[in-house]
Amino acid sequence: SQQGEEDPQALSIQEGENATMNCSYKTSINNLQWYRQNSGRGLVHLILIRSNEREKHSGRLRVTLDTSKKSSSLLITASRAADTASYFCATGAISGGYNKLIFGAGTRLAVHP
Amino acid sequence: EPEVTQTPSHQVTQMGQEVILRCVPISNHLYFYWYRQILGQKVEFLVSFYNNEISEKSEIFDDQFSVERPDGSNFTLKIRSTKLEDSAMYFCASIGQGGNYGYTFGSGTRLTVV
Secondary structure (H helix, E strand, C coil): CCCCCEEEEEEECCCCCCCCCEEEEECCEEEEEEECCCCCEEEEEEEEEECCEEEEEEEEEEEEEECCCCCEEECCCCCHHHCCCCEEEEEEEEECCCCEEEEEEEEEEEEEE | CCCEEEEECEEEEEECCEEEEEEEECCCCEEEEEEEECCCCEEEEEEEEEEEEEEEEECCCCCCCCCCHHHHHHHHECCCCHHHHCCCCEEEEECCCCCCCCCEECEEEEEEEE
8 A cells, every 4th residue: 555545435424423534654754644625625734743742632633643553543523514525644754854745545524414 | 814826726728738837825935835636536746846946856747847936926837738647636735844834735726638
């Protein structure tokens, strides 16, 4: 598999349920970021977790990072229909001072009212 | 909240034609990037730009591609002779620092080569 692979590829849940998406990566990273993309639109930065952090919260979002397993998870609690979107993890690695992101294939989340 | 602005939102061009995609990054940001996303596929890094020069480019960014920051605000991606496989969403992004910060992405330009 390639850097930044998410699973599941698609997730369908009911409003109010929690949604968990996972991401695995291969190389050393400085940080891991999660982005959201509504259909045909731009990418919106959700949360960044540094390689020396294990867990981070932002509102209804909770991100974990396990560098020993090279994996991360994004939990959206109490989901809403408006959370319907694709979610991408992206690993950031500084090379020569410049941070380049490598994206995974994404998880398509559908939240049904 | 500051935004990265991209124009046009959608461009249709004939194969072999030149296209210029335009971006206005956030004004105090220092690092600029172009990414692309072919329909249904993952977002791919094209090029990073800092201090008026390319700092890194991917294998995708061949001689047909070029970037410029012609003035203090615009950041452009030029494709000299478009191919059908260049059809994709092209995203511009910028960050203020080179380290542990999230990117601000533009809303993208959908390029369709016919």
